[in-house]
Amino acid sequence: xxxxxxxxxxxxxxxxxxxxxxxxxxxxxxxxITYDKRVSVYWHPLTTIFSLPESNSEWLNIYLYATAEVPLxxxxxxxxxxxxxxxxxxxxxxxxxxxxxxxxxxxxxIGVRYYAKENGKGFYGxxxxxxxxxxxxxxxxxxxxxxxDIYDNFIWFDIIGYVGWVWQFGNRFRMFLDFGMGYVNTGxxxxxxxxxxxxxxxxxxxxxxxxxx
Numbered sequence: 001x002x003x004x005x006x007x008x009x010x011x012x013x014x015x016x017x018x019x020x021x022x023x024x025x026x027x028x029x030x031x032x033i034t035y036d037k038r039v040s041v042y043w044h045p046l047t048t049i050f051s052l053p054e055s056n057s058e059w060l061n062i063y064l065y066a067t068a069e070v071p072l073x074x075x076x077x078x079x080x081x082x083x084x085x086x087x088x089x090x091x092x093x094x095x096x097x098x099x100x101x102x103x104x105x106x107x108x109x110i111g112v113r114y115y116a117k118e119n120g121k122g123f124y125g126x127x128x129x130x131x132x133x134x135x136x137x138x139x140x141x142x143x144x145x146x147x148x149d150i151y152d153n154f155i156w157f158d159i160i161g162y163v164g165w166v167w168q169f170g171n172r173f174r175m176f177l178d179f180g181m182g183y184v185n186t187g188x189x190x191x192x193x194x195x196x197x198x199x200x201x202x203x204x205x206x207x208x209x210x211x212x213x
Contacts, residue, residue, distance in 0.1 A: 036120055038209070040174050042067040042202030062086040067176075067202050075118035079128060081109040105156060107132025121166050126178065132156040134186065154187035160198055174204045 044065035051063045063085055070078040085105040111128025115121065136152040164178025178200050185193035 038206040040069040040204045042204035077113045079111045103136040126162040130158040158184040
């Protein structure tokens with residue numbers, strides 16, 4: 001856990017440095033590009049960090065996220081965010097040793113991002129809908145060590161609204177940070193829906209030739 005905390009602190013220090021660098025660049029640039037039509041592809045480093053295994057952990061998790069941003073106008077962008085989860089729970093004491101439950105989730109969110117300054121940077125609001133397939137298998141132990149399985153397949157649906165900020169560094173790199181609240185219905189054996197909170201940090205690259213408004 002200490003290693004993960006250290007990595008997160010380094011990321012936020014780097015974010016602070018780049019924010020200052022961007023402000024200085026903007027103050028000295030009178031010919032700033034107002035609308036970049038290139039596609040941005042972002043990696044989510046925090047989810048990767050929390051996927052790192054820890055010693056003596058009872059959990060093994062894999063979280064893979066990416067975000068693609070496709071500009072539709074100077075103010076709006078199409079957001080596509082595919083993701084994959086895989087988790088295994090281990091019991092290290094008691095009657096059984098080894099995995100006791102596994103789960104997988106795969107699908108994508110899709111939404112629209114609106115920039116307040118209508119230049120593809122800075123403050124934005126975003127709405128998105130997610131649709132995922134979730135598979136879960138649970139192992140139970142009865143009397144005399146007999147093991148039986150419970151399988152569950154269902155559709156995971158969520159709708160979330162976000163507020164966030166995008167920074168651009170030079171001609172190639174971008175980063176965003178946002179916070180969201182919404183509704184999720186896992187559709188599983190527990191049924192029903194509930195509120196959900198989310199936070200995303202994306203570090204991205206712009207692809208293609210530089211096209212401006």
